[in-house]
Amino acid sequence: MIPAAVRSEIAEHARAELPNEACGLLLLDGDHAVEYVAGENASPSPYYFELRLDPVVWADLGDRDVEQAVVHSHVSSPPRPSRTDVERIGLWQGRPYVIYSVRLDELAAWRIAGGAIEPLPLSES
Amino acid sequence: MTVVRIPPTLRTEVGGARQVEADGDTVREVLDDLVDRHPALAPQILQDGGIAPFVNVYVGGEDVRTLDGLDTSVPVGGTVILLPAMAGGSPRPPAGGLPPGRARLRPPRDAPPALVGDPYSHTVPPPLTAAAPRRERREGGLVAGSLLDLIGSTPLVELPRLSPKSSVKLYAKLEGQNPTGSIKDRVAKAMIESAEASGELEPGRALLEPTSGNTGISLALVAALKGYPLTCVIPENATPERKRLLRLYGADLVLSPAAEGSNGAVRLALELAEADPRWFVPFQYANEANPRAHYEGTGAEIVDALERVDVLVAGLGTGGTLMGAGERVREAFPDVIVAAAEPLPGDPVMGLRSLDDGYVPPILDVAKLDRKVLVSNEESVEAMRDLLHLEGLFAGVSAGAVVAVARRLAAELDEGVVVTILADAGWKYLSADFWDADEDAVAASMERTVWW
Numbered sequence: 001m002i003p004a005a006v007r008s009e010i011a012e013h014a015r016a017e018l019p020n021e022a023c024g025l026l027l028l029d030g031d032h033a034v035e036y037v038a039g040e041n042a043s044p045s046p047y048y049f050e051l052r053l054d055p056v057v058w059a060d061l062g063d064r065d066v067e068q069a070v071v072h073s074h075v076s077s078p079p080r081p082s083r084t085d086v087e088r089i090g091l092w093q094g095r096p097y098v099i100y101s102v103r104l105d106e107l108a109a110w111r112i113a114g115g116a117i118e119p120l121p122l123s124e125s
Numbered sequence: 126m127t128v129v130r131i132p133p134t135l136r137t138e139v140g141g142a143r144q145v146e147a148d149g150d151t152v153r154e155v156l157d158d159l160v161d162r163h164p165a166l167a168p169q170i171l172q173d174g175g176i177a178p179f180v181n182v183y184v185g186g187e188d189v190r191t192l193d194g195l196d197t198s199v200p201v202g203g204t205v206i207l208l209p210a211m212a213g214g215s216p217r218p219p220a221g222g223l224p225p226g227r228a229r230l231r232p233p234r235d236a237p238p239a240l241v242g243d244p245y246s247h248t249v250p251p252p253l254t255a256a257a258p259r260r261e262r263r264e265g266g267l268v269a270g271s272l273l274d275l276i277g278s279t280p281l282v283e284l285p286r287l288s289p290k291s292s293v294k295l296y297a298k299l300e301g302q303n304p305t306g307s308i309k310d311r312v313a314k315a316m317i318e319s320a321e322a323s324g325e326l327e328p329g330r331a332l333l334e335p336t337s338g339n340t341g342i343s344l345a346l347v348a349a350l351k352g353y354p355l356t357c358v359i360p361e362n363a364t365p366e367r368k369r370l371l372r373l374y375g376a377d378l379v380l381s382p383a384a385e386g387s388n389g390a391v392r393l394a395l396e397l398a399e400a401d402p403r404w405f406v407p408f409q410y411a412n413e414a415n416p417r418a419h420y421e422g423t424g425a426e427i428v429d430a431l432e433r434v435d436v437l438v439a440g441l442g443t444g445g446t447l448m449g450a451g452e453r454v455r456e457a458f459p460d461v462i463v464a465a466a467e468p469l470p471g472d473p474v475m476g477l478r479s480l481d482d483g484y485v486p487p488i489l490d491v492a493k494l495d496r497k498v499l500v501s502n503e504e505s506v507e508a509m510r511d512l513l514h515l516e517g518l519f520a521g522v523s524a525g526a527v528v529a530v531a532r533r534l535a536a537e538l539d540e541g542v543v544v545t546i547l548a549d550a551g552w553k554y555l556s557a558d559f560w561d562a563d564e565d566a567v568a569a570s571m572e573r574t575v576w577w
């Protein structure tokens with residue numbers, strides 16, 4: 001479940017980063033998204049992102065009792081993981097993976113593991 | 126002893142601890158000691174004698190890959206932070222890009238572009254001459270039944286010397302090769318033929334159009350061949366070449382105040398038309414046949430010619446090219462970025478329309494533009510000079526603006542294909558001496574007249 005305020009922070013960040021992809025972390029308390037932490041795209045491109053956050057801030061987030069989900073934007077394609085996303089999932093496999101499509105204004109959540117993509121239910125409030 | 130902070134993604138390997146201890150003077154020694162104590166971490170953080178690709182290691186807040194890598198020294202009592210790297214992206218063709226050398230051109234399709242889903246077909250009836258243009262290729266070359274049949278099907282040319290990097294292919298669609306020398310031939314023909322088809326334009330009526338030049342010249346050609354009289358409302362400071370060309374093609378001119386620019390011509394034309402029902406005003410700013418000509422023509426031609434388009438750049442005038450061609454190219458390449466070259470607000474009479482000037486053409490839906498990139502007069506003239514000097518392409522002022530924007534967007538891509546639509550050639554701007562005057566003279570000249 002993602003509150004409207006958190007969703008609109010993701011959307012605003014994605015629009016602000018156009019024409020490049022935006023990225024950040026969504027903090028989850030159980031099934032409930034509680035906060036969006038905007039990151040920096042270290043490889044600014046309309047087709048690629050590389051999440052960068054201050055390492056100390058990021059490590060401190062890891063010490064809070066919340067789960068982290070990577071969020072990134074697709075400029076014009078639908079919010080479905082690309083082959084690059086699957087190939088580069090790395091240590092985040094099996095965790096919630098959130099994509100926002102700027103053109104479609106759609107948010108979707110996925111789980112990528114073992115090369116497979118599984119949709120996760122996402123409700124907005 | 127060094128503290129190593131462990132991210133949630135790696136805590137299973139260390140029994141759930143948020144941080145652990147390890148010994149060493151360098152990152153290599155600390156990580157070696159760490160995996161000795163927690164062997165399950167080894168495959169996650171070390172690979173091929175280096176740091177695994179999906180892990181970032183920080184000392185003093187710096188990524189050690191940007192320092193001395195595994196040899197980075199770790200201060201006594203310092204902290205090492207491990208974080209899961211994350212990278213990804215939206216769908217695009219396989220890495221590696223286009224092969225070097227000649228770009229891959231698609232063979233022409235046998236069938237014309239499908240009209241299913243044509244966003245303009247429901248608003249405008251099909252033109253009377255819906256069949257393919259009467260062009261025949263005989264042994265001696267191309268023979269057309271009418272000059273109107275030679276409108277469109279313009280060539281694309283690669284601009285390798287203007288691309289900021291070899292991995293990005295930059296193409297220009299040469300609309301200056303239309304019969305009157307501009308992209309507006311497509312629009313004029315489509316507007317008149319759709320008005321004939323709908324019955325709105327009949328023999329005996331006369332055409333009236335506000336234009337700073339190219340559309341008037343194109344309408345003059347089409348009107349002359351079809352037998353309609355044409356009056357153009359044109360800003361009095363339009364270039365002499367344009368006024369002369371319009372008169373030579375047989376158009377009557379009504380001059381609008383220079384200070385009001387293109388918007389003044391629009392205002393005056395609409396006032397005249399309201400006062401006299403004899404006039405038929407095609408009005409390219411609101412005529413759906415304008416974007417439709419670019420959907421069925423300009424855009425379809427690009428899609429047929431290229432296997433891939435990542436960015437499409439055109440000038441923002443009526444919005445017809447960007448809406449129509451943009452729509453068609455997006456249908457074929459959903460990830461394309463449709464970018465408008467827009468003059469800096471306040472840069473006088475640049476010709477391309479600044480939306481801040483206060484008039485948004487009804488056919489323009491700004492939401493369909495992925496980017497609007499502001500471009501100055503100086504950048505446009507510089508790019509226009511580069512087009513001529515580096516690529517031998519004698520193009521108009523808006524072409525300079527479009528190419529300046531295309532080069533900027535190309536520089537942002539790692540690899541890909543950028544297509545520009547160059548609206549006309551340089552002939553009608555010769556009196557301005559853009560190509561070899563010094564910059565101050567060009568700036569002064571820019572302020573005196575309307576360029577398109």
